[in-house]
Amino acid sequence: MLKRLLILAAPLLILAGAAHAAEKSGEKTKEVGQYVDLQPVALPLVFDGRLVNYVFVYVRVNLRNGADVIKIREKEPAFRDALVRAGHRTPFTVPGSWERVDEAKLSAAMAPAASVIAGAGNMTSVVVTSQAPQKRAMPPRPAVPTHP
Template sequence: MSKRLLNLAALLLVLASGAHAADKPKAVGQYVDLQPVAMPIVIDGQLVNYVFVYVRINLTSGADVVKLRDREPAFRDALVRDAHRTPFVVPGNWERIDEAKLVAALTRDATAIAGPGALNSVVVTAQAPRKRMMPPRPQAPTSP
């Protein structure tokens, strides 16, 4: 009886390994996900918060994904430089960044880094403020 059980186990092992070998490798998406980047929120020259942004750079079907994923630090560096040059601040909100401004700036830089015809789009997938903050109070009007 144990020989029969051993043969059955061997048959199951062969079938399982054959099914595993038949699995197709999963297709790699045509994108580069950036590591989270801290965007400064600067109000009146004062740093009041950081918002961590998660960005995906979607590539065209003909782009060299492996090469461009190796360039991920260059994409992040360009984003940080843009954010410090002109902060992506949403007026009246210290917990979010202006996605449209960020996408426009990074699209310009990512196109220069990736080369012509490699970039499809840039998308902010998430935002997470470092500190939860109340919006700034409106200033009281001054009397003459």
């Protein structure tokens, strides 16, 4: 019975020893940042005034430490609304690609609105964590000019 108990407890003792050694050596565990993950949003990609595709983007709004995350997460629909409005005002189309959005342009456009929604000084950045096109699309052909 004692032998069986020692065999079952051995993995726990090994893990506890490793954790104790890490604590002793002064290693700091990496802190998990505070953030709000938005539900996926479909943003249009437009070429020559024509809708060519939608891309589903997953966006994370990073918050400063000490921000009231629970209160700010309740505002997630407002963040999504701001993202949809920005994406329809000026589509984040990457020239030559009809399957992805311009992440830098999206972040720059979304940051001011996210800062207002989160409250002064609570937002640190907006990042695109993932994106997926609605359909695999070949670049559209340029519009054929009509001759009078």
